[in-house]
Amino acid sequence: MNISFSQKPLIALSLLIAPFYFSQNKAEEALKKFEENYPQEKIHLLLSKKNYVAGENLWFTSFVFDGYSPSTISTNVFVELYDQNKKQISKKIYPVINGKGSGSITLPAELKEDVYYIRAYTTWMGNFSDDFNEILPITVYNPSSPEKLEINTSAPWTAAVFPESGTFIDGINTKLVVRLQSKGETPKNWNGFITEAQDSQKKLVTFKGFDQNTGSFNFTPVNGKKYQLTVEDDKGIKQTINLPEVASSGVNLQVQSQADAVKFTLKGKNINENVKYKIIGNINNQLVYKANVSNISDKVYSIPTNQLVNGILNLTVFDESENIVAQRLCFIQPQSLKIKQPSLKGVSLSLKPRDSNSFNINNDSSISNYLVSVTDNESENPENENSLLSTLWLTGDFTSKIYHPAQYFGENRNTDALDALLISEKWLRFNWQTIMSGNFPVIKYKPESYLSYKGRATKLGKPASEAEINLIFKMPDQGFNYNFVKTDKEGMFTLSGLVFEDTMDFSYQLNDEKAGKNSVQVYFQPAFSFLSLKTNLPSHNYILTQRNSTDTIPLEIQRSVTNKSSQNILKEKETVIEEVKIKAQKKDLTKKLNNELSSSLFRSINETVFDFVNENQNAQGYSNILQYLQGRVAGLQIQMQGGNYTATNRGGNMEFFLDEMRVDASQISNIPVSNIAMVKIIKGNFAGSFGGANGAVAIYTRRGGTKGKIIDTTLPSNLTEVKLRGYDKEIPFNNAIYDEESAKSVPEDKRSVLYWNPYLDSKSGESTIVQWYNNDDAKNFRVMIIGFDENNDLLYYNEVLK
Structure with a gap:
């Protein structure tokens, strides 16, 4: 037997490579192409x-x-x-x-x-x-x-039998797995037995199910005989099915996944002794093991696991023509899951209603941030049924229904039950025959770089071929960002790598002094798209029944309803407080803006300020600022006379200023409202009027580059504005619910989620503090901490603090 191993950092195999000879290598070549080009x-x-x-x-x-x-x-x-x-x-x-x-x-x-x-x-x-x-x-x-909603306990269940490696051969003692399925719940307690079809009274083998998914037993079949399996649940419901036909010849692959190695044996019956076999082992579509077996015997072969990751190993036995003769899945080192654990220090817990609790996560410089969740342990844990571990190692790669898969990676896991489950599954990420024949997935969708948009520019209705375009982005909370793009011959260009929430405004202008106003149009469409759901929705374990007025609402639902009502009251209080804060903040910001933009000559105790930087003045719908101002200041009258605007204050003409320089009204009316930062209406005499007694309309344009400041006034006034759609905005979770003392006046606090932070930064050189507020009656807390270090090793903590 000759063995060789592949090597890749994710699997990190570095075992001795030995010579390997086989007539064909289609399987290895196909697998390598699939791994390199079609990651899953x-x-x-x-x-x-x-x-x-x-x-x-x-x-x-x-x-x-x-x-x-x-x-x-x-x-x-x-x-x-x-x-x-x-x-x-x-x-x-x-x-x-x-x-x-x-x-x-x-x-x-x-x-x-x-x-x-x-x-x-x-x-x-x-x-x-x-x-x-x-x-x-x-x-x-x-x-x-x-x-x-009620749990569906009456749905019928079915049973199916799966022999290890898919072969059931005369005289070979074989492990068989029974797999249960249902549109509702499968039974938790069940058992079964084997009989000959001709003699259903004599039990040849009996066994008990591991869980709601599988049970297993060993049996040696005899050629020419037919066997039946009878399964019975704890309600006395029975189902009888036939075992597979007994084959007179073939190869059976038997596997044991132990702590130090995956050990396997090939057994055969009535096979050509001159035929050679090839065994290929892949983890996550990556070749990690292959071997050439020249003769079938009871020899036990080993694949060392000390440098393998936890995960599913797919072992496939090929004959000389690269036909599959046996196949088996197993989990690597189910006895020892490679998971990092955090060290919690300074745990301070209180059972007083709405009191503060905290703990520290000991410093780990290799982890940049954690997900941290704290819930009242009386509520159901979302990780109990299907956890991150079971998705990572099991359900993420299979499509069949698996009941409570999290159990296979919990503290009290049954490794025999997991092994039985994998005997009943197939690796469906690829099909050997399909990829060996050269049929690979068609790639319609390329990996994206965050938000990307395709743009098309036209000039006077024709493609703006190989044109230079200036783009000015108004980044939310980040001020302005300038970009330069060049179109191709069709007037096309691409914007990629954008990261922003909600919407983003930007303006554009062709980098051509001869381009007239509105001569250039730019159209955008997203380069990303939602994809229609082509598969059916999976089944679930519930049914709907008629609600009666006497029905009792489940306690956890009662708590949620109560808490929703309390949160609405709290939200109203927070809204009032926030409105007061915002108004005060806006007043301060407007005062700051006024001080930055206007000189002492243009200050007056009789002034009205419109702030377009810190407040939404709803002015974008107006063609010019003078239209917007009409009727908004007592005594101010703006009228159109002889094609020009005039402004009067109680009958006296007012002057117009642009950035504190006297201008005609026509110059004011041509400025896009989006380019204006502040407008000040000054009534009566002021220093900058040079003797004018009726006041002024002072316009201040945007300059600079950050929020709260102003755009450079040298920007062209004929820029066209466009909006791009960004990421959806995540509703912030309120971890500091009782930082405001007034919030404690809500009648009841029945929150089940007490703390939720997907991105808690790990502070270099010091502990990371987690602090939350209790609800009204929590007695203990379920804490979840998840993170990945710089080597992508998983930290996973899901425990109860009492």
Whole structure:
């Protein structure tokens, strides 16, 4: 037997490479091409909580993986909400940075009680089957709905049998796995037995199920005999199915995944002794092991695991013609999951209502930020059913329904149950026959660099070929950013790598002094797009039944309804407080702006200031500023006479100033409102009027480059404004709910999520502090901490603090 290993940093194999000879290498070449050109992304959505009430906010953090590491392929995640009929309710786009993103969805208050679905995907994932999208059922309760949700315990279940490696051969003792499925819940307690079809009373083998998914047993079949499996649940419901036909010849692959090595044995019956076999092992579509076996025997072979990552190993046995004769999945080192743990220090907990709690995460310089969540442990943990670990290592790569997959990676995990589950699954990220025949996925969607837009410029109705265009972006909270682009022969250009929320305004001008006003038009369309859902929504474990007036609302839902009401009261209080703050802040900012722009000669105790930098004055709909001012200041009259505007104050003419220089009204009326920073109406005599007694209309244009300052007045006045759509804005989670003492007056606090921060910075050289406020009755707290270090090693903590 000759063995060789491939090497890649993600798997980090560095074992001895030995000579390997085989007549064909189509499988290896096809796998290498697939790995290099068609990486596979998967997503885990971690929700702020498990159950929701209509009208609540749902917060989530999205983890995007390329195999078993944070993905660097995609920089956007698309998140959509669907009802049972596959009708889309909302859609959002959020940025992904180093494989992580976050966002929120506001569940409409009018949603009826039902199961809804959140779909998450990247553009790159659109090149492959939608079955690998993250499609997550969520329960949304609404006590006012005529129907209520209940667990479906009466749905029928089915059983299927899977022999290890897919072969069931005469005289070879084989492990068989029984897999349960249902549109509702499968039984938790069940057992089974094997009989001959001709003698159903004599039990040859009996076994008990591991969990709601699988059970397993060993059996040696005899050629010519037919066998039946009978499965019975704890309600006495039975199902009888036939075992596969017993083959008279073939190869059986038997695998054991141990702590130090994956060990396997090939067993055969009635096979040509001159035929050679090839065994290929791949992890996440990457070749990590291959071997040439010249004769089938009971010899045990080993694949060392000390330099392998946790994950699924796909072992495939090929004959000399590269036909698949046996195949088996197993998990590498299920006994020892390679997960980092944080060190918590200075834990300070209080059971007093609305009191402060805190702990410190000991410094880890290799981790830049954490997701941290603190919930009342009385509420259901969203990670209990399908955790980040089970998505990363299991469900993200399979499309069948797996009940409570998080159990396979928890503290009390059953490694035999996980192994049985993998015997009943197939690796579907690729099909050997398909890629070996040269049929690979068609790439329709290229990886994007955050938000990208395609632009087309025309000049006098024709493509502005190889033209130079100046773009001036008004970046939210960042002032102005200047960009220069050059079009191609068709007048096309691309903007990429944009990161901004909501909308962004920008202006453009052809870099050509001879270009007349409005001679150039620029059109934009996004280079990214939401993709239609082509697969069916998965089944769930609930049914709707008629609601009665005597029905009791589940305690957790009662708490959510109560808390929603309390949060509305708190929101009203916060709104009033915020409005007062904003008004005071705006007043201060306007005063600062006035001081920056106007000289002492243009100050008066009898002045009215319009601030277009810090306040939205709703002036963009007016063709010029003088139209906007009409009727907004007592005593000021603006009229059109002989084609020119005039301004009077109680019958006396007022002067016009542009940046404190006297100008004609025509010069004022031609300035786009978007170029104006401030307008000051001064009544009566002032120093800058040089003796004028009736005051002035003083216009101040934008200059400079940061918010609160002004654009350079040398910018052309004929710039055309355009709006670009950016990322959806995430609703901020209020971790400092009781920093304002007045907030403590809300009647009841039944929050289940007490702290939520997807991006808590890890401070270099010091502990990272987590501080939250209690609700009214929490007795202990569930804390989740997730992060990745500089080597992409996972830190995962999901524990209860008491």
